[in-house]
Amino acid sequence: MYESFSAYIEYMEEHKDDFPVHVYEFAVDVNRHNLDSPHSLHDTWLTSITVKENRNGTRPFCPVPTIEVVLLGQNHDRDIILIYSGVESYNIKGAGNVYNRADSFQGDIERHEVRLTREKYLIxxxxxxxxSNISVVCKDLQCLERPYT
Structure with a gap:
């Protein structure tokens, strides 16, 4: 990960044309990184991770992997849902939070970044x-919000 947010934004600007427009907009949206925005991933808590090997009777040996990550928003007023499609690889590493056991393994996101692999996949x-950390290499990434009513 980049040492600073400004270095990350500089990387994103340099590679802007290599990203799908919706992914670029998500990645550079200050509200997705801002400590005070209800749309930020910062300080959200993991609710669930679902990994699917989407198969059916006509293509049982050609699964289409997807991952869905659901995060409880920092103000506890919404779910932020990340949907990864065309998954090439993923890594989930858990470690207990020694400073706050209530955060468990994946509580309190510190930061996140979208980059490109050499093969031009999203990471x-x-x-x-x-x-703890989660990294997903994929062809596409969608971010949705489900406010609580």
């Missing part, structure tokens, strides 16, 4: 305060 890396 979304999420780092938690507990030193």
């Amino acid at each position: 979304h890396e999420i780092a938690f305060s507990s030193k």
Whole structure:
């Protein structure tokens, strides 16, 4: 991950044309990184991760992997849902938060970044305060919000 947010934004600007427009807009949206925005991933808590090997009777040996990550918004007023499609690889590393056991393994996101692999796949890396992390290499990434009513 980049040492600073400004270095990350500089990387994104340099590679702007290599990203799908919706992914670029998500990645550079200050509200997705801002400590005070209800739309930020910062300080959200993991609710669930679902990994699917989408198969059916006509293509049982050609699964289409997807991952869905659901995060409880920092103000506890919404779910932020990340949907990864065309998944090439993923890594989930858990570590207990020694500073706050209530955060468990994946509570309190510290930062996240979207980058490109050499092969031009997307990689979304999420780092938690507990030193846990999630990284997904995929063809596409969608971010949705489900406010609580």
